[in-house]
Amino acid sequence: MVLLSVPLWLRSRLTDRFWRVQEVLKYARHFRGRKNRCYKLAVRNVQRAFVKSTKARKQKKRFLRALWITRIEAASLEHGLKYSAFISNLFKTQVELNRKMIADLAIYEPKTFKSLAALAQRRRQEGFLAALGDGKEPEGIFSRIVHHY
Amino acid sequence: MTGRGTASRFLTAVLHNGVGRYVRQLQRLQVVFSPVAPDARGARQFVEEEAVDFARRHPDVVLYVRPCDCPAPVLQAEYLNGTVREELIASKTSEEIVQLAAKLASQSGLDIVRIRKPFHTANPSVQGQWHPLTNKPSSLTVRGPRTAPQ
Numbered sequence: 479m480v481l482l483s484v485p486l487w488l489r490s491r492l493t494d495r496f497w498r499v500q501e502v503l504k505y506a507r508h509f510r511g512r513k514n515r516c517y518k519l520a521v522r523n524v525q526r527a528f529v530k531s532t533k534a535r536k537q538k539k540r541f542l543r544a545l546w547i548t549r550i551e552a553a554s555l556e557h558g559l560k561y562s563a564f565i566s567n568l569f570k571t572q573v574e575l576n577r578k579m580i581a582d583l584a585i586y587e588p589k590t591f592k593s594l595a596a597l598a599q600r601r602r603q604e605g606f607l608a609a610l611g612d613g614k615e616p617e618g619i620f621s622r623i624v625h626h627y
Numbered sequence: 628m629t630g631r632g633t634a635s636r637f638l639t640a641v642l643h644n645g646v647g648r649y650v651r652q653l654q655r656l657q658v659v660f661s662p663v664a665p666d667a668r669g670a671r672q673f674v675e676e677e678a679v680d681f682a683r684r685h686p687d688v689v690l691y692v693r694p695c696d697c698p699a700p701v702l703q704a705e706y707l708n709g710t711v712r713e714e715l716i717a718s719k720t721s722e723e724i725v726q727l728a729a730k731l732a733s734q735s736g737l738d739i740v741r742i743r744k745p746f747h748t749a750n751p752s753v754q755g756q757w758h759p760l761t762n763k764p765s766s767l768t769v770r771g772p773r774t775a776p777q
Contacts, residue, residue: 504632505628505629505633506632507632508631508632527629527632528628528629530629531628531629531630556762557762584757585752585756585757586751586752586753586754586756586757587752587753587754588754588755588757588761588762589754590754592762
């Protein structure tokens with residue numbers, strides 16, 4: 479005999495409410511105030527925290543790049559170059575270091591960074607000579623381009 | 628699933644393993660399965676065919692085979708730092724179990740959580756870390772020889 483409807487006196491009660499609540503509260507334990515204890519407040523704030531964490535993945539890349547640029551600017555100003563001059567001349571000498579590596583070199587390898595700044599400065603001077611000179615002087619050494627193809 | 632809401636750790640090797648001799652971090656591997664249940668077929672095949680070869684290839688791992696009346700077949704790995712990891716091997720083929728065992732043998736017992744950076748070094752600086760007096764003239768730091776006697 480197949481019973482298609484449940485009789486009204488048959489009750490089913492929720493037995494694992496504690497664990498369902500803990501699943502949400504475990505992500506709220508480091509919050510401030512009542513939202514780390516009370517489920518109703520925690521649910522909203524855990525949802526917001528997840529959304530912010532998703533959006534922050536793109537923003538982290540922007541923040542870190544801005545941080546590296548600030549550090550490179552400070553380090554190159556110590557050697558008398560502005561950031562724009564440093565980066566553009568380094569690019570023209572085919573030194574393909576990204577900003578993360580240059581910032582790490584500036585912190586942990588200051589002599590290497592000094593030599594990079596000197597290289598960029600020399601390339602800058604050669605660029606000025608090539609632009610303002612009369613074409614009688616030979617091309618600068620650091621202005622030579624190596625073709626890898 | 629936030630950065631601060633979940634656990635994370637830095638990249639380390641257990642007790643600088645690999646600097647000198649490499650010590651395999653897997654201590655023992657227990658194959659717990661039931662001799663009758665249908666989903667333990669792969670486990671039984673593994674024990675019959677591949678377990679001895681596995682034990683020969685990894686001489687520093689102790690392999691225990693435990694046929695018992697358990698609900699689900701399990702591969703239990705214990706590591707030298709005390710972590711115990713259990714992997715279900717229900718309805719897996721013998722080759723998959725071999726691959727799983729090899730993976731467990733190559734792991735260290737550190738927690739499997741987010742690793743903050745994929746690199747770690749104890750000596751980040753070779754030329755000396757930058758400090759505010761690095762690029763200043765040395766007359767600020769070095770006191771030269773005293774010329775006139777006091």
